[in-house]
Amino acid sequence: MANLTRKKRPVTRILHWTIFLGVIGCVPVIFGGNAYYMYVATLIGIYIITSMGLNFTLGYTGQISLGHAAFMGLGAYTVALMTLNGYSFWLALPLGVLITFVAGLALGLPSLRVKHHYLALVTLGFGTVIYLLFSNEYEITGGFSGLPGIPRPSFFGLDLSSDIAFYFLVAAFLVLLTGIALWILNSRWGRAFKAIRENDMRAEMVGVSLLTYKLLAFAIGAAYAGIAGGLLAPLMKFVDPTSFPVHESFWFLIMLIIGGSGRFEGPFVGAIVVMLLPQFLRGTQQLYFVIFAAITLILLIFWPGGLTSLLDVFFRRVLRRNPPQFTK
Amino acid sequence: MNNILEIAGLRKKFYQLEAVAGVDFEVREGEILGLIGPNGSGKTTLFDCITGIQRPTAGEVRFMGKRITRMKPHCIYQLGIGRTFQLVQLFPGMTVLDNMIMAIQESEGTVLSRLFQMDESKDEKKAIELLEFLNIIHLKDQIAKNISYGQQKLLDMGMVLMSKPKLIMLDEPMAGVNATLGKEIAERLIELNRRGCSFLIIEHNMRVIMNLCHRIVVLDYGKKIAEGSPEEIQNNKQVLAAYFGG
Amino acid sequence: MFIQLVVSGIAIGAIYALVAIGFTLLWQASRTVNFAQGDFLTVSAVLMFIFVCLGVPFIWALLITVVIAAVLLGFVVKKAIIQPLIDRSHTTIIVATIALSFLASNSVATFWSAQCRAFPQIFGMTPYRFGSIALSRQNVWTIIIAISLILAINLFIQRTKPGKAMQAVAQNREAAKVLGINISRVTTMVFVMNAVIVVFAAMLIAPVFMVRFDMGAQLGLKAFYSAAIGGFNQIRGALLGGFLVGIIETFSSAYLSTEYREAFVLVVLIAVILIRKEGLLGTEEQ
Known part of the structure; x- marks a missing residue:
């Protein structure tokens, strides 16, 4: 489970993709009979997409965003409102992506003037305002009663409304977005993102336009969350503001840190662990929050690379390859 | 003059x-x-x-x-205008080679072309030549923060030379x-x-x-x-x- | 009506200011932005409530809570969480305090109660009457206590030796180190001080807000907004920001819109950050 980067041998790369596609394909074979398990699996796919988006902004570029739940909400409400008014999902989703992309650009603007905690504040403020709009603009969003009856899409006449079919739709998006993320991160954009995270002053001194790349990192991250939201709405067939409070953005943050921020596998590991663990344990939601918050703190202090870095060390030991190397 | x-x-x-x-x-x-x-x-x-x-x-x-x-x-x-710093300024978490390529990648093409340009052999060759000259070629795949201060200083200099x-x-x-x-x-x-x-x-x-x-x-x-x-x-x-x- | 609004705006603003001062002290001493500030408040209020319920006289409950908070929320948090992360990026510390906030509030909900409890009205209920104007005891005492605390903090920083060391660290860490100031010790002291300030703020707010595991979340954010509006690196800034936020909030919800009262503060905040990012009274930092 080393980083999937350009320098990997083709064999390793094919192996990774085979495992990835294999796991996706096996889930419905094993759990297909149980609607709840399929729902959880689909939800995991959606959360992986959101975390991948956050990984662009926070993990690779080092810009904190506490507005990710709001982006997800924008995507979800766009798809919900359009499909409820008779438009096709395939028109609604791109529009949702466009809206979140533009919102991401807009939210990226302050990142040029302010850093760290001020940026955290501005994005938090953005998240709060969007949440207030969702809850209070009854005429459009239905307020706290939400928008029920969102239809699931079909694809060229192929009906995707069954749980398994919808799972495959989300899986297809996940594979596509994983490919795109790999592409972007292995391109010169990816390197520029990392350079900004590592040393933004020096990045500027080797010709990196902070304006361009910070905005891109925000906008791409937002668009990913927008797609995730656009898939969440038809999955739940219902949207309401309580799915997208500011609190939820903190939750994405914790998911990413647990998985491994700035590592390609981070969002996958994070979303799977955070979503699956509660299925095995029995307890209140608050108890999981306590557990995950504690895990996050421990990881931050001792293994900033998250569970991915631990797995990395584990696999290297097992395979008796190079001695473990901790990267930042 | x-x-x-x-x-x-x-x-x-x-x-x-x-x-x-x-x-x-x-x-x-x-x-x-x-x-x-x-x-x-x-x-x-x-x-x-x-x-x-x-x-x-x-x-x-x-x-x-x-x-x-x-x-x-x-x-x-x-x-x-290229510049080095009194206290070296690198991209500490990136490899030596990536540090070198980073110093030139923004000097050519447009933002969009940088997304699609996957072939970097030209820049890589240039970077390797310079690293050879600076005598730190053996470190090319090391993470920049793990090399010694003197070597970091050389890398800083190498980065400046990349873009001519x-x-x-x-x-x-x-x-x-x-x-x-x-x-x-x-x-x-x-x-x-x-x-x-x-x-x-x-x-x-x-x-x-x-x-x-x-x-x-x-x-x-x-x-x-x-x-x-x-x-x-x-x-x-x-x-x-x-x-x-x- | 107008006078009452002003008084209650100032009262809530005084609490924001108090919590915001804690914020700015932490920032100045250790570049820590404490997203868990509000949850520190919750924990303090819950502890106080538990002791009061056990029949401990209020003043003792307060003192015991101060001691526990100083150790747990000051000393332990500093040593166990902030110390190991202090050389990493600001963003790491922000994420850590967000996790800490989750940990604190949900621990309260899990291990104590997720229900809402009424805190005793320690200041009494009958309002003070000045002619035709009636002012709530709670508000009047909040203002008196908060302002005396703020004055005491100021006096401590200006006049005492440890206070001066804090100022030195805030202004220039390198120079402070050269002067032989133990920065780590000063930082720990500031964390302890912040915890104590938070306990008093909790005492003032608990009778109004009721005790609940998420009572601090909003308050912590408001204090954060106050600090940012007024200026993160200035106590005066936190003070101005706190009163400003309190008054904007009270008046906008009375005269404009209850649903969007949070939004008004945010609009002011975002405007201030974008126009003058150091805040109204803050100074530029490197």
């Missing part, structure tokens, strides 16, 4: 303190200009103002006739570098200079400065107190006074 860099009436004020208090000088094309002065005389602040990291309070900087005073640092870099700048500004290139390596660096500088690259160098090692530079500018308390050939500077009473308080 044309001036590649002209500085006119440059000032930088921090709160009440004037770190650069009205400096004028120029770097001529093809010249190695030394910038010396006691600690705290405003040399590094001057560098920051030229490269766009700090905004000067007043005054003007021109590069090849073009006013660059209010430009963004990345634009100034792309015009052809017209003017190179070095902030204490010899500090923390051993004598043999220092000599090699000096040779390389002269070689680059012969090919037409101009230099502006801050250095405390007087022997290096006197041997290397064609002309020297001396700063003290943010003001230029002397300018001239190495011989003239060595015999300048004001300079001696500034350094030794005599």
Whole structure:
């Protein structure tokens, strides 16, 4: 489970993709009979997409965003409102992506003037305002009663409304977005993102336009969350503001840190662990929050690379390859 | 001879303190200009103002006739001014090779083309040549923060050379570098200079400065107190006074 | 009506200011932005409530809580969480305090109660009457206590030796180190001080807000907004920001819109950050 980067041998790369596609394909074979398990699996796919988006902004570029739940909400409400008014999902989703992309650009603007905690504040403020709009603009969003009856899409006449079919739709998006993320991160954009995270002053001194790349990192991250939201709405067939409070953005943050921020596998590991663990344990939601918050703190202090870095060390030991190397 | 860099009436004020208090000088094309002065005389602040990291309070900087005073640092870099730092500034979590390629990738193409350009063999070859010259080729896949300070210093220098700048500004290139390596660096500088690259160098090692530079500018308390050939500077009473308080 | 609004705006603003001062102290001493500030408040209020319920006289409950908070929320948090992360990026510390906030509030919900409890009205219920104007005891005492605390903090920083060391660290860490100031110890002291300030703020707010595991979340954010509006690196800034936020909030919800009362503060905040990012009274930092 080393980083999937350009320098990997083709064999390793094919192996990774085979495992990835294999796991996706096996889930419905094993759990297909149980609607709840399929729902959880689909939800995991959606959360992986959101975390991948956050990984662009926070993990690779080092810009904190506490507005990710709001982006997800924008995507979800766009798809919900359009499909409820008779438009096709395939028109609604791109529009949702466009809206979140533009919102991401807009939210990226302050990142040029302010850093760290001020940026955290501005994005938090953005998240709060969007949440207030969702809850209070009854005429459009239905307020706290939400928008029920969102239809699931079909694809060229192929009906995707069954749980398994919808799972495959989300899986297809996940594979596509994983490919795109790999592409972007292995391109010169990816390197520029990392350079900004590592040393933004020096990045500027080797010709990196902070304006361009910070905005891109925000906008791409937002668009990913927008797609995730656009898939969440038809999955739940219902949207309401309580799915997208500011609190939820903190939750994405914790998911990413647990998985491994700035590592390609981070969002996958994070979303799977955070979503699956509660299925095995029995307890209140608050108890999981306590557990995950504690895990996050421990990881931050001792293994900033998250569970991915631990797995990395584990696999290297097992395979008796190079001695473990901790990267930042 | 044309001036590649002209500085006119440059000032930088921090709160009440004037770190650069009205400096004028120029770097001529093809010249190695030394910038010396006691600690705290405003040399590094001057560098920051030229490269766009700090905004000067007043005054003007021109590069090849073009006013660059209010430009963004990345634009100034792309015009052809490269710079190293007193305390090395790298991308600590990236490999040595990635650090090198990072130094050039933004100089060519458009933003969009950078997303689609996957073939980097040309830049990689250039980076490897430079790393070989700097004698740190064996470290090319190491993470930059794991190599020694001297090696980091060389990498910093290598990054500057990647984009073939017209003017190179070095902030204490010899500090923390051993004598043999220092000599090699000096040779390389002269070689680059012969090919037409101009230099502006801050250095405390007087022997290096006197041997290397064609002309020297001396700063003290943010003001230029002397300018001239190495011989003239060595015999300048004001300079001696500034350094030794005599 | 108008006078009452002003008084209650000032009262809530005084609490924001108090919590915001804690914020700015932490920032100045250790560049820590404490997203868990509000949850520190919750924990303090819950502790106080538990002791009061056990029959401990209020003043003792307060003192015991101060001691526990100083150790747990000051000393332990500093040593166990902030210390190991202090050399990493600001963003790491922000994420850590967000996790800490989750940990604190959900621990309260899990291990104590997720229900809402009424805190005793320690200042009494009968309002003070001045002619035709009636002012709630709660508000009047909040203002008196908060302002005396703020004055005491100021006096401590200006006049005492440890206070001066704090100032030195805030202004220039390197110089402070050269002067032989133990930065780590000063930082720990500031964390302890912050915890104590938070306990008093909790005492003032608990009778109004009721005790609940998420009571601090909003308050912590408001204090954060106050600090940012007024200026992160200035106590005066936190003070101004706190009163400003309190008054904007009270008046906008009375005269404009209850649903969007949070939004008004945010609009002011975002405007301030974008126009003058150091805040109204803050100074530029490196």
